[in-house]
Amino acid sequence: xxxxxxxxxxxxxSTVMLANGVRLVVTGHQDIPGFLDLDTISIVVxxxxxxxGLCSMIALxxxxxxxxxxxFRLLSYLPAVGYAALIVGFLIGLAGVPITENPIGIFGQLLxxxxxxxxxxxxxxxxxxxxxxxxxxxxTVLTIPLGAALxxxxxxxxxxxxxxxxxxxxxxxxxxxxxxxxxxxxAVA
Numbered sequence: 001x002x003x004x005x006x007x008x009x010x011x012x013x014s015t016v017m018l019a020n021g022v023r024l025v026v027t028g029h030q031d032i033p034g035f036l037d038l039d040t041i042s043i044v045v046x047x048x049x050x051x052x053g054l055c056s057m058i059a060l061x062x063x064x065x066x067x068x069x070x071x072f073r074l075l076s077y078l079p080a081v082g083y084a085a086l087i088v089g090f091l092i093g094l095a096g097v098p099i100t101e102n103p104i105g106i107f108g109q110l111l112x113x114x115x116x117x118x119x120x121x122x123x124x125x126x127x128x129x130x131x132x133x134x135x136x137x138x139x140t141v142l143t144i145p146l147g148a149a150l151x152x153x154x155x156x157x158x159x160x161x162x163x164x165x166x167x168x169x170x171x172x173x174x175x176x177x178x179x180x181x182x183x184x185x186x187a188v189a
Contacts, residue, residue: 004177006059006062007059009172010172010176011172011176013048013053014172016048018166019045022162047090050086060137064128065178072122075118075119079118081111084108120141121138136171143166150163
């Protein structure tokens with residue numbers, strides 16, 4: 001599996017998401033309490049972003065970032081399943097179903113967020129990655145309250161998207177640049 005390509009795809013998808021966040025901030029799109037009201041452009045961007053997130057999760061699994069423990073490896077599939085459900089949810093959203101009436105999308109969002117938290121804890125606990133790299137999945141989780149706080153302060157929902165996109169770009173970079181380290185470690189062992 002080419003994890004470098006998956007990392008690049010994640011970076012590209014996150015950059016698209018970052019551009020959409022900037023678009024929402026520049027246009028002054030206000031946050032609506034409860035659910036984010038997505039226009040067609042935002043749904044397409046979120047779909048691309050979910051595909052990029054799925055790429056990064058598949059790469060993390062392939063890189064064995066959660067170690068060799070079979071339970072850890074099994075739990076690392078949670079966010080991948082969540083992203084797959086999100087992709088289906090966004091496709092349903094493109095068909096015209098509002099977010100509030102899209103249980104697959106809501107389920108995917110909840111499973112993705114909780115799965116990313118579990119994955120971040122497992123990557124740190126496994127100690128397969130060294131240095132700052134092993135904290136990259138945790139950064140994607142920590143951006144959720146940070147983005148929510150910035151959105152609450154500014155009222156602009158694009159702030160949340162920008163913060164989350166930057167964290168996903170970092171995760172994509174870590175995934176993309178981790179393969180040589182893994183191969184070198186295997187060659188030395």
